[in-house]
Amino acid sequence: MGDMQASATSAATAAGWVGALSTAAAYLLVARRVIEPDAQVFRVINMLGGALLAVSAAASGAWPSVTSNFVRVLIGVQALCRGAAQRTNGCWPCGGMSFAAPRSRTGVEPGTRSLRRAVPTAVRPAARAQPPNTASTSLS
Template sequence: MPVTLDSIVMFLGWIGAAAGVVAYAMVSRGRWAASSAPFQLTNLTAAGLMGMVAAANGVWPSVAANLVWIVIGVQAVVVLLRARARRRAAVVDGRATGAVVPVLTSSDLAPATEAVVVPDVALPDDEPSPREVGLAA
């Protein structure tokens, strides 16, 4: 049985459909955050592959919907990348070092025995908060 372009396109469409279902299931089960890179990239892949199948078959309303889906996905990935760059810059600048800062007494003559720990504000690269990336109100 020869492999045709139509069968390759259909196979890629099934991969796209599966990617969309996986992304939806992972977010619905709480395994991925909607603002995570894996979710956004899987959604982008799904939209691209299903849009390609729709275009190959002349289903233009689906092509238009998938193009909008792609634009939204690209925007979300750009926002994620910018947030990641801001976090890395904060770590490099020393704003997120977790350094111990002494607390001075009111007379400022001697440091108190207590210390304030500045929390590490950088999040893991793969899970920025929704508010941080602008995807939440």
């Protein structure tokens, strides 16, 4: 029985290390702008890493860590469903629920790096009108 418990502990520890390294790698990829924070690959890596960390924490009895990583997984599932709903007008894993993405409050659409590119031309402020040149008119 002791050998089985030792192997389960070793598996949980390995899962924790894989989870920690994967979430750190996902964050590094976003920080280096290799992937966008709203990319599906980032969400999946973060979600799987959180699940593996939760398994490791549960084996150790660290319930606050289990809870926070479970919340991370739930957030990832919700984000994946919202992305799928935007692409397919509904998401099968979520029971066909529709997750409408809110419009950005800053005017920058997800995935863009510049406010100038996100704002339509019609909304951009017009160039200042130049005053008429009165010096060249003659009074004669």
